[in-house]
Amino acid sequence: MNDRPTWRLATQAVHAGKPRSRPDFQPTVTPIHPSVTYRYPSMEALDQVFAGTREGYVYARYGNPTVTALEEAVATLEKEDAALAFASGMAAIYAALLTVGARAGSAVVAAQDIYGATYALLDQLMRTQDVTVRFVDANDLDAVEAACADLQPVALLAETISNPLLKVADLPRLADTAHRHGATFLVDSTFATPYLVRPLKLGADVVIHSATKYLAGHGDVLGGVVVTTESLRADMLEVLKITGGNLAPQEAWLALRGMRTLTLRMRQHCDNAMQVARWLEDHPGVTRVLYPGLPSHPDHDLSTELFGEAGYGGMLSFEIASAGQREVFRFFEALELCVPATTLGDVHSLFLYPAHSSHRAVPTEEQARIGIGEGLVRMSVGIEAIEDLLQDLEQALAALGR
């Protein structure tokens, strides 16, 4: 038995996606299956697998047992029927949008401060493919309503916790708006993970994770997972089969291994981030701290409603007083423990400068309009000892004279 619906998240994280029973022996850990193709006892059996009337695998682009184990595990954690893994979070987002109908002549409404590459995918690629794209402030429900009423989009796309402004999406109300206008509601829940919230239980139709981040958790694997219904998964698999953005079995195995400790890591990420946020709020060299766990955050009450006791995640952003690019670079270079590098969700703490990395593709005026200032930095708070993290921040801010 790989999982039971009554098991709690921590138990499911450890057990879901375990190997299937074999008649002779049973490995306790999911094996890596590198085989690209498979033999069957008869051509008739192979034909049945192709037809989908018999369980099995025919070719790596159509599916792989190690990848299936990861998919089952993520679906279990999200309490949904089906998941499909991809070579990256971006491959997952693109396939999900294509599957729900983002094709020439259709429209998509998306949150304006989504991850930079997702913004570029919509703005630079999909628009050239004749998809009408409208970016809106997803926290302004009237604006979302107006855009959906105007465009009747095939998809509404938002992030549970936005990047880098850490806004929290009102998932049930956005789902309601999307559905009233016939749109599929897609949620990128990379920052939240099922540890904080399960958007599919709040009305979302599709949940997307960059598994590169918290799910895998150790900065050593690139991957993406879409969680949805069996029927949408089947449609998405047809897209995957012909576009080929498949996750490799070695990567799936690493991601699955990382996920076993998801709840332990997330608990520590949340605890540390809360302490860092409070410390920064009291620091005179910092003008603004964005963390949903702080009562000063505009979405604090909403996040408490959505995330319950779990916490508020491991991501925060803050603005260094009177800092432009030069000061931010000096701050990053002064860090001794935290790593200035382009990712998030790893066990170690990371810093990123949105204006020059994740949001580089977003025009400068648009960055300013949505609140991504020159002094804004984003921190992915790791699971190190809090005393060491605070000491590192203290000395790096002091190096700036703050």
Ligand SMILES: Cc1ncc(COP(=O)(O)O)c(C=O)c1O
């Ligand atoms: C919120 C979010 N979604 C999607 C992605 C894309 O994921 P990947 O880098 O695995 O393609 C990222 C990457 O940073 C992200 O932060």
